[in-house]
Amino acid sequence: MQVTETLNEGLKRGYTITVTAAELDAKVQEKLIEAQPEVEMKGFRKGKVPMAMLRKQFGERIMGEAMQDAVDGAMKEHFEASGDRPAMQPDVKMKDGEEWKEGQDVVVEMTYEALPEIPDVDASKVTLERLIVKAEDAAVEEALANLAESAQNFADRRKGSKAKDGDQVVIDFKGSVDGDYFEGGTGEDYPLVLGSNSFIPGFEEQLVGTKAGEEVKVDVSFPAEYGAEHLAGKAAVFECTVKAVKEPKPAEVNDELATKYGAESLEALKGQIAERLEAEYQGAARAVIKRSLLDQLDTLVKFELPPSLVEAEAGQIAHQLWHEENPDVQNHEHPEIETTDEHKTLAERRVRLGLLLAEVGRKAEITVTDQEMTQAVMNQARQYPGQERQFFEFVQKNPQMQQQLRAPIFEDKVVDHIVSGANVSDKEVDKDGLQKAVEALDEM
Structure with a gap:
């Protein structure tokens, strides 16, 4: 088996993989010998069918399997030896196409874009401000009034x-x-x-x-x-x-109201409201600090981007924005959507940050636990009351859906990992200050 480089420009790679006729025939023979003990055929006892008859009966099918196994094995060995990681699924095709005949060498052309070398992140160069918001009495009283109104x-x-x-x-x-x-x-x-x-x-x-x-x-x-x-x-x-x-x-704001909402007393209910409000504030503050981190990483770390990933991401962005502007069109029966420079710029940022966070997570050995995945599935399943079991089964059978649920958990854990090594200072602000910071995110 021989692997010959044909292209090495930037991140683009090209190779020909040659599997000799002798190697392929040996692979077929190996598979036939492996299968022989279980084969039954009229006129022969189980496991006693002659090899020549096995080759005649199953040779064509096993030839295809052997060819695929040989190419897959060669690709695996290549990636292990070179250290390359393809940005997308490699494009693999036979050089001779339909002209290939049994007894000839198999020559396969493989092209792909390699993931770039991604430099380490120096978290100490990142400076962040964490907004701290306490639940003020006025906010708690407002929430109480809303509860009383809903319990009217x-x-x-x-x-x-x-x-x-x-x-x-x-x-x-x-x-x-x-x-x-x-x-x-x-x-x-x-x-x-x-x-x-x-x-x-x-x-x-x-x-x-x-x-x-x-x-x-x-x-x-x-x-x-x-x-x-x-x-x-x-x-x-x-x-x-x-x-x-x-x-x-409106219901009166008293212990009786608290009991309706599962609290032992009005003071206990106020405490629960304060905790809920501060949890909401923390979630909003986290979005602010995460955006600040990503903005700094986008300028701090630079590397070459795989064009295919940028092109695919730009197309997805353009498609999503088009549907947002044309909400009446629910299907994909619409004119071809062209990408703009603005789409490409946003795509480059997303691809760069996505690859960077993935690499940081890989090096730090960050993983998503089964417990975290189960919790994510449960949270999503609540959106389908009465169909929770069907949703669980759907996720179990759908690797793409599993990845959609796993990706944001992984990203958040990587963000926390980087933040833990950054220069972070706390700043107390009121609810309005936090609101302005959140609104500023949409303007960027």
């Missing part, structure tokens, strides 16, 4: 008051289509919050302005896509009796 109760309005949007009306109702009452169209003492859009479109609006004791006929049409086929798209009349009109009253 309803109290009877003054007699004769008209119902407004946001009020709760207690109604009895009976619905009919073409004069016939239909199953599931009746209810008693039903508490309906006007403006909640929990009933058929147009229903709640017709109860605005009603008073307790009034009887109202509500004319509506079921949506064409309504779940019950016998009602879909049909006009209906609901005979309603308004039994009460109630206005929303």
